[in-house]
Amino acid sequence: MLIVHRCQTCGHPDYWASRLGPTIDNRKHCEGGCGCRRCTWGPPETAPRWSSADNTPVTTPAEPGTLGTCACDDCRALYAELVGMATAQLGAPT
Ligand SMILES: [Zn+2]
Ligand SMILES: [Zn+2]
Ligand SMILES: [Zn+2]
Numbered sequence: 001m002l003i004v005h006r007c008q009t010c011g012h013p014d015y016w017a018s019r020l021g022p023t024i025d026n027r028k029h030c031e032g033g034c035g036c037r038r039c040t041w042g043p044p045e046t047a048p049r050w051s052s053a054d055n056t057p058v059t060t061p062a063e064p065g066t067l068g069t070c071a072c073d074d075c076r077a078l079y080a081e082l083v084g085m086a087t088a089q090l091g092a093p094t
Contacts, residue, residue, distance in 0.1 A: 001061050003075045003082075004047045010036035013047055015068040022065055023072040044070070044078045060086065 004013035005024050010032060017027035017039055030036040049058045049067075061082045065071030 001058060001082075002047045002049045002067065002069055003044050003061055003064055003078055005041035005044055005070055005075075006047075007036060007039035008042050009038075009040050010034040012036070012039070014039070014041060014070050019068060022070070023075075024070045025072070027070075044072075044075045046078075046082070 002013075002015070004015060006013055007017075007030060010030055012030050012032040012034060014024050014027050016032045017024075017030045020026040024041045027041075028038050030039050046061065049062065050056065051058050061079055062069060064075040064079050069075065
């Protein structure tokens with residue numbers, strides 16, 4: 001999965017916006033063809049992602065700042081939470 005901010009105006013994820021820097025502070029102008037010139041980003045959320053190799057869902061979150069995702073503190077906090085959850089699930093007895 002990916003950690004994204006979704007624009008509250010046009011609904012597109014932040015990695016659709018022109019990437020002028022590593023975080024959403026540098027992303028305002030959406031390139032999704034929606035005409036949104038000043039995106040208002042919501043809090044980070046998870047979005048599905050599929051493997052380009054075999055088209056299966058990727059369940060591990062991509063690290064913030066990779067694959068064009070945002071690397072702000074909020075995204076890193078959510079990532080840490082998700083990774084912590086994944087580790088706990090792996091370690092839990094079945
Ligand atoms: Zn848009
Ligand atoms: Zn927008
Ligand atoms: Zn972020």
